[in-house]
Each structure stands twice: as C-alpha cells, then as structure tokens.
Amino acid sequence: DQQVKQNSPSLSVQEGRISILNCDYTNSMFDYFLWYKKYPAEGPTFLISISSIKDKNEDGRFTVFLNKSAKHLSLHIVPSQPGDSAVYFCAASVGGSQGNLIFGKGTKLSVKP
Amino acid sequence: KAGVTQTPRYLIKTRGQQVTLSCSPISGHRSVSWYQQTPGQGLQFLFEYFSETQRNKGNFPGRFSGRQFSNSRSEMNVSTLELGDSALYLCASSRTGAPAGELFFGEGSRLTVL
Numbered sequence: 001d002q003q004v005k006q007n008s009p010s011l012s013v014q015e016g017r018i019s020i021l022n023c024d025y026t027n028s029m030f031d032y033f034l035w036y037k038k039y040p041a042e043g044p045t046f047l048i049s050i051s052s053i054k055d056k057n058e059d060g061r062f063t064v065f066l067n068k069s070a071k072h073l074s075l076h077i078v079p080s081q082p083g084d085s086a087v088y089f090c091a092a093s094v095g096g097s098q099g100n101l102i103f104g105k106g107t108k109l110s111v112k113p
Numbered sequence: 114k115a116g117v118t119q120t121p122r123y124l125i126k127t128r129g130q131q132v133t134l135s136c137s138p139i140s141g142h143r144s145v146s147w148y149q150q151t152p153g154q155g156l157q158f159l160f161e162y163f164s165e166t167q168r169n170k171g172n173f174p175g176r177f178s179g180r181q182f183s184n185s186r187s188e189m190n191v192s193t194l195e196l197g198d199s200a201l202y203l204c205a206s207s208r209t210g211a212p213a214g215e216l217f218f219g220e221g222s223r224l225t226v227l
Binding site: 031032034041042043044045046049089091092093097098099100101102103104105106 | 144156171218
C-alpha cells in the first residue's frame with residue numbers, strides 16, 4: 001500500500017497563475033516532508049521541505065503547506081513559469097532519516113505560456 | 114563543484130546476468146542512497162550507506178546488494194537479473210548535518226533486461 005499518494009498524475013496551468021500540487025500520506029510517524037522536481041533525463045532536484053512541527057514553509061515562489069490532521073500537504077507555485085514544467089514528487093521521511101525517503105508517484109506539471 | 118556521477122548511464126543485459134552500477138557522490142558527502150524508479154512503482158528506496166556501513170535497507174530481495182568504499186564512492190549489484198529489474202537506478206548523496214531528506218541525485222543508470 002502506498003504511504004505517500006499523489007492522486008493527480010498531471011496538472012496544466014497558465015503562465016502567471018498559481019499551481020497547486022497535492023499530496024496525501026498515511027503514516028503519522030513521518031516527521032519531514034519534501035518536494036522534488038524532475039526534468040526528463042535528469043535526476044530529481046530538491047525543491048523545498050517542511051518539518052512536521054510546522055504548517056508552512058516558504059522559499060521564493062514556492063510554499064509548502066502541511067495539514068497534519070488531514071495528513072495532507074500541498075505545494076504552491078506563484079507565479080507559475082514555463083520553466084516550472086516538470087514532474088513533481090512528494091516525499092516523506094521517518095525518524096529524521098537522511099537518505100530513506102518514501103516517494104509519491106509524481107505529478108506532471110505543464111505551465112503554458 | 115561536480116555533482117553526483119553515475120556510470121554507466123545506459124546498459125542492456127539479459128535475464129540471469131548480473132550488473133554492477135557505480136556512483137561517485139559530491140565531494141565531501143559521506144552518505145549515499147540508491148533508488149529504483151519504474152513507471153509503475155515510482156521511486157523506491159533500495160539502501161543507504163554512511164561511512165562504509167549500510168544504514169538502511171528497503172524492501173528488495175537479496176539479489177540487490179551494495180557497498181560503499183572509504184572514499185564514499187558506492188556500487189550496487191543486482192544478480193540473476195529478471196525482466197522486472199528494468200528500471201532507472203538513481204544514486205543520491207547528502208552532506209553530514211543536512212536536513213533530513215535533502216538529497217542530491219545523479220542522472221541515473223538506465224538498465225534494460227531482455
């Protein structure tokens with residue numbers, strides 16, 4: 001069973017608008033959540049993370065929100081740019097593990113000019 | 114600063130053979146993790162090494178093994194290859210003291226098993 005779920009395989013957004021990518025999890029022991037971005041033929045790139053003791057973390061155009069009671073997190077990209085077009089993976093770690101992450105299956109974001 | 118380097122980038126093997134993949138982490142990074150990416154299962158954790166010791170292991174059969182050398186370079190080996198082992202194998206490194214999960218990934222080794 002999937003512990004980290006990204007239910008939308010794809011999302012299309014107009015340039016300049018907000019992109020919202022969603023992720024649900026089942027394991028209440030997860031203590032760190034992360035978002036990675038992946039371009040074709042490249043490895044995933046770390047984007048932003050949030051500790052389970054926080055409910056929001058912001059870095060430039062990227063904001064991650066965590067709702068622990070709903071076991072849900074989301075990534076907001078404002079404003080969206082064509083260069084943001086990529087596959088976005090949600091990931092979670094337990095016990096502060098450095099390298100052992102549970103990944104969702106990804107959401108392909110397309111930002112149209 | 115050079116990124117994570119994985120070799121070979123592409124390889125084709127037949128069922129029953131074995132394969133060894135190599136990973137050179139970013140200079141100064143002592144933790145190396147390996148992941149398998151397939152279209153159906155997404156990214157799945159294989160194992161993590163730190164200072165030549167396996168720190169964590171994912172839910173994969175014993176045919177999958179790995180090791181880390183004193184210079185932090187790592188190798189993974191898959192023996193008795195099966196068709197289902199066809200995948201992109203990603204290596205990632207992280208620096209000591211970094212926040213949990215902040216990994217730097219290589220471009221991967223794409224294995225095709227015929």
